Structure formats: structure tokens, C-alpha cells
Amino acid sequence: MQHYDAIAIGSGQAGTPLSRKLAESGLKTALIEKRWVGGTCVNDGCSPTKAMIASAKAAWSVYHNKSLGVITDHFYVDFSAIIKRKDDIVHRMRSSSEKSIQETKNLDLFYGTATFSGNKEITVTLNDGGTAVFTADKFFINTGEKPSVPKIDGIESVDYLTSTSIMELDSIPEHLLVLGSGYIGLEFGQMFKRFGSKVTIIEPSGRILKKEDADIAEEVTKVLKEEDIPVLTNTKAKSVTENGDHIAVTVDENGKETVLECSHILVATGRRPQTKELGLDKTGVDVDEKGYIKVNDKLETSAAGIYALGDVKGGPAFTHISYDDYRIISENVISKGNASTKDRLVPYCMFIDPQLGRVGITEQEAREQGLDILVATIKNDSVARSIETGDERGMMKAVIDAKTKQILGASVLAEQGGEIVTILQMAMMGNVTYDRLMNGVFAHPTYAESLNNLFMTLEQ
Template identity: 60%
Template structure:
């Protein structure tokens, strides 16, 4: 028999978790289907655990680098067991909070199992004990997220590789770590384990890291990481993997040159793919693109009326705050007739290397591609009072402004607390504040945000 609900939410990520509660509180009989743990990637093996470990790595690096501040810490060691225990405790605490809030929500059934469409607006759930149940609802919301992409490299099935998920359970510090890929995951984990004590090599097939960012930002990040000892190999690809008595042998090709290097561990940071294969959206006539991402309109509705996709599974920027804002759009439109659209929002994000890279809006290279008339402001952190005082002048600030209106179109802040400074620029963009207004605004001294005065003074020259 088919059990009928008013609404079904598949996946308890940063959209699915608040959405199922909001729908149930609005009086809709709601089912949440989760195949693993509530909280999604962010809570369980994304933001929360990784940023906890990044904090540990930063503390270790800071202690070793504090001599120029007059502080000498001898014999700094890393207890990776303690690092892992701490991040596990944080994850468990956050997950438990989500579980408790769901248990207290009326009209909400939490079902642990794997969901697959078996007809239009019909779902079969395979529970963890193997039993099955058919469900149906007029409104269905898919928030199944992404999983690590495993590249098709000869020999990859023969080695014990790591992903961003499995690395969180590794209770040893790799002696020699090869990171395949230089995206956010590759750079964050690469720097983290270099600071823990690994010898880290990052492989990137393109001419530079961070292709989506401007060249000057990427070059500055490259300098920061290489100064810490990371070996970044650009224009290089892995030809094959093989096991040896000394570890994992990677055959690397750079141009016409082929070499072999041996590593103790390999991390695959080559992107992520949508969790839609098992979901079988085609059985419900839900359209996907060639990569398996669910296609939606600007109100997040799929090709089937009443069926929505939220978060990473729909493609586009894969960030927790995007997923949560997807929830606000869908909940606002369905429950409050809000008429919100994804095309109305400004996208901020932050890469949690150290220093952080905070970003909002468009880059200079995007502005040039769109043939926009812009002015570019840049400021090295060696000119930032707060950076000088704290003893860390790595990085830079950059802003792209409209030449005619003076409004800010985008910015990058590679700095300590770069994510916080970028929020100031995002607020300016939301409010239509011009660069002249920011240049002339009074900020508290000495803060990183205060240097926005100096950043925009450069446009006067």
C-alpha cells in the first residue's frame, strides 16, 4: 500500500532540514527521508568537521610562526587523535541538536532509508532493515546533495585512496600526501595537512590553481601556500596509480615529461557529482542535465509541477548558504506567496584556507568577458594596519566597481577574516552603496574592514 503525505522531503541537508520542519509546522503532514544522518554534508562531513580541523592546523602553524611576535613555543606537536576526537564531538553535538528538534516537530515523520522515484510523485523507500514502503505526495522536495567524484585514472581501483569524507576518519598524519585537484577541498585539506606535518603535493592539470578567480588572487594564494612548503605542480596530470612496497606510485605527466613519485596517501579532490543515480528522477519525469543535476527554474521547481530541487543537487554554486537560501525561497513562495527568485540574490562565499578568501559578486575576468566598464581597486595587506599589527601581512584586497554608477560589482578579500570583510562589501552591494561612500565611511580602528577606506582611495589616483 502507498502511504500518502502532503509533502515529502528527500535529504536533510541545509535546505531539507529547516524545510521539513517549516512545512510540518504549517500543518502539512510531512515525511523526511534520510539515508544516513540528519544534517547533510555540512554538519557531518563538510563545514563543521573540516573547519574544526582547520582551526587545529592554524593553531599549530601559529605556534610555530610566533617568534617574530616575541613568543617562542618550543616542541610544538600535533595529536591527530585529539584533533579527530574534537571534530567528532562537534559533529555529534550538532547532529543531535537537529535530531532533537525534528523529534519535537508535530506532523513530521523522519524515515531512515534510501529513496527512489518509481512513478510520477511516487517514491519507494528502502529502509535500513531492508523493508520497503511506497510513499506519495503532491509536493516533493529533493535535497540529496553531492558525493565525491572518482576520476577514471588507470590503477585507481587498486589503491586505497582518500576522499574529503574518508580523510576525516584518518587517525594518522600522512607522511607524503598527494592531493589530486586544486579546488577548495584540495587547497583547504592540502594546507591543513602540511601544517599537521605532512609533505603535501598538489596536482593541477590547468595552467594555474583557482581558475574561477582572478589571476592576481590565484598567484597570491600560490605564493602563500608554497611559502608554507606545499609543492604545487601545475600543467600536470596523473597518468596512472600503482601500489609498491614503499607506498602508492603515481605516474605524472607534465607536458611531454613523465615521472614517477611515491606517496603514502592520495586524496582525490577532483570535484563532486550529484546524488541522483539511485534516486531515479527520470521515473517521475524529472529532467536532469548531462551530468545528472536536476534542472530547475528560478523558483527551484523542476520539470514536474509541485516537485522542487534544492541545494547542490540542482547544480550551480555548491555552498551551504546557497542551500539554506533555497529553503527560504521555496518556503517563502509556497507558504507566504513571497515571489522570490534565485536570480535576485547576490552570491558570497569563502574558502577557509589561512588566510581566508572571501568573495562576492563578479571577478575582474568575468567583467572583462561581459565587456563591462569597470574600475579595479587593489590593496596589499602589507598596507593594512590591522595586518601589520597582528603580524600577518599575507594576501590582498580587491574590488570591481561600475565605472559609471560607482556601485560595487564584486570583490575578493584574501586576508585574515576575509569572510567577515567580504560581508561588509556584500551589504554595500545589497544597499546600492557606492565605492565613494565606503571610501568616506567611518569604520572602527583598527579593524580589517577599516582598510576599505584605503582600498577605495586607490581609485582616486
């Protein structure tokens, strides 16, 4: 048995920097990782998927460039080269992170699966064999989430894909059926359509992106339709069977049972926390009905000295939120501060093309709260930069407090939508009112300049 001042379980975007910071502060620290350093973001999520999306955008651009007067007679998608580039990026980032850990004094890295065997004690089943028992004064849980597979009759009898396994394919699917129209489903659906797959997306609800405003969801649907990606709403998978070289999926579509045939199924119906194997019942750490660890606004669990960071605690499942959790813990535990998750802005970006950048509340949320608001919208076919670059898809939208003129939230579906919405986020952080942006001088012609026009719609 070995004792540490602090132990971090999971080397994601919170666990890795936190373990280093704890060690650098003089605390004897251990970091336990059951798979690869870097967590989902580096290995299965943000970095590899966005690398592949860049390749898909290049393929789409070949067709799109015809409208700009640039004609390419022939091209092909080298899928093996795309996968190799993705893997090279992952290995580069993973190796860099692992090296930084190994070079940090007071920090020990162990590869294995950690299970609590006591209140402040873990037993680690080491990947290279054997077990080790560690105790610590403080524990920081950063084990994240993994894909959740719904109960569909026969789903376990076929070789279905998840957001992890789909990136290990060695060939492009003939027909990819996507279960779910959330971020994962839409990003992978559009990506593989651009690589050459036939793609069908099914969604049990009446529309995609239920948490976004209806007009934004409608614009995204229009983008998918333009790329010949059908989205079957009010459609639920009932059963799955193998049919020779293909897979037959029986679906309930608006109360009518039909059969869809495909070569591959991507299950993109949600994710669940990786808490089951932690043995939290031995710690006094409470979880909710879905298994997410309950924390307060300082990320403290119900057990003293045990904290949870990142996706495993529920809430917004974004890398930047996980990293901000690290900053909060670092401030409070090391610097004895009083940082909190209360009222923090949660920006995010869905990397379909065009990107959907978001921050703050939506119009539907504002109206549900009974707020007195102004709503500014502009279609990108009225934005000079969009017209000039030949990509007029999408729209921009902002929700404003009618009395204070403060921006409450924004949605930007546009080329570089994630970058544009960041300008609005900074305005929100600095209490810059919408009229100051409306009258601001921005370089012409840029996407940022379109914010003048967006807010001018409120003055008409």
C-alpha cells in the same frame, strides 16, 4: 502505502528546515534520510573541516608566533584529540538537528534510501530492514552531491581518500598527494601540511583557481609556497600503482612523464549529484548531461509538484545557497509568494589561511562582459591591522562600475577575509557606492578600516 502532503528527500541544509516549516504550517510531512541528519555540511563538510582547520591554524601559529616574540620550545600535534574534537562537534550538531525534527508535530523522519517508483510515489529501503511506499502531493529533493573519482588507470586498486574518508584517518599521512587544486584540495592540503605531512598538489591547468582573478591565484600560490607546499601545474595523473608501503603515481608534467611517490592520495577533482538512484525517469524530472536536476528560478523541476534544492540542482555548491533555496521554496509554497533565485548575490569563503572571501563578479568576468569598470587593489603589507598582527599575507580587491560607482564584486584574501568581504556584500545589497566607504569612519585599527585605503587607491 502511506500518503503525505509533502515529502522531503535528504536532510541537508535545505531539506531539514523546509520539512519542519512545512509540518509547522499544518502539512503532513515526511523527511527521508539515507545516512545522517544534517547532510554534508554537518557530517562531512563545513563544520568538521573547519574544526580541523582551526587545529591546523593553532599549529601554524606556534611557528608564526616566533616573529611576534613568543617562543615555544616544543609542541606536538595530538591527531587523535583533533579527530575526537571534530567528531564531538559533528555529533552535537547532528543530535541537535535530529531532536528538533523529532519534536516537530506533523513530521515523520525515516532513515532509508528513497527511489521513485511512480510519478508521485517513492519506495524507501529502510536502514533497519524492509521497505515502505509513500505518496505525496509535493516532493522536495535535497540529496546533494558526493565526491567524483576521475578515470585514472589503477586508481581503484589503491585505498585513495576523498573529502569524506580523509577525515576518518587515525594518523597523519607521511606524504599526501592531492589531485586537484580547488577549495577541497587547497584546504586539506594546507591543513595536513600544518599537521606535519609532506604535501604535493597537482593541477592539470596552467594555474590554480581558474575562476578567480590571476592576481588572487598568484597570491594564494605564494602563501602555499611559503609553507613549502609545491603546486605542480600543467600536471595530470596518468596511472596509479602500489609500490610496497607507498603509492606510485605516474604523471604527465608539461608533456614529460614522471613518477611521484606518496603514502596517501586525496582525490579532490570535483563532485557529482546524487541522482542516479532516485529513479527520476519515472517522474518526468529532467536532468542535465552530468545528472544535475534542471530547475527554473523558483526551483521547480520539469514535473509539477516536484522541486529540487541545494547542490543536487547544480550551480553554486554552498551551504548558504542551499539554505536560501529553502527560504525561496518556503516563501512560494507555504506563503504563496513569488521568491526567485534570479540576481541573488552569491558570497563564499575558501577557508585556507588566510581566508579568501568572495562576492559578486571578478575582474576577469567583468572584462569578458565588456563592462566599464574601475579596479581597486591593495596588498595587506600596506594594511595597518595586518602589520600590527604580524600577518601581511594576501590582498584585497574590488571591482566597481565606473559610471555608477557601485561595487560589482570583491575578493579579500586576508585574515578574516570572509568577514571583511561581508561588509562589501552589505554595501552591494544596500547600493552603497565605493566613495561612501572610502570616506566612511571605521574604528581604528580594524581590518574594516582598510576599506578606506582600498578605495583611496582609485583617487591617486
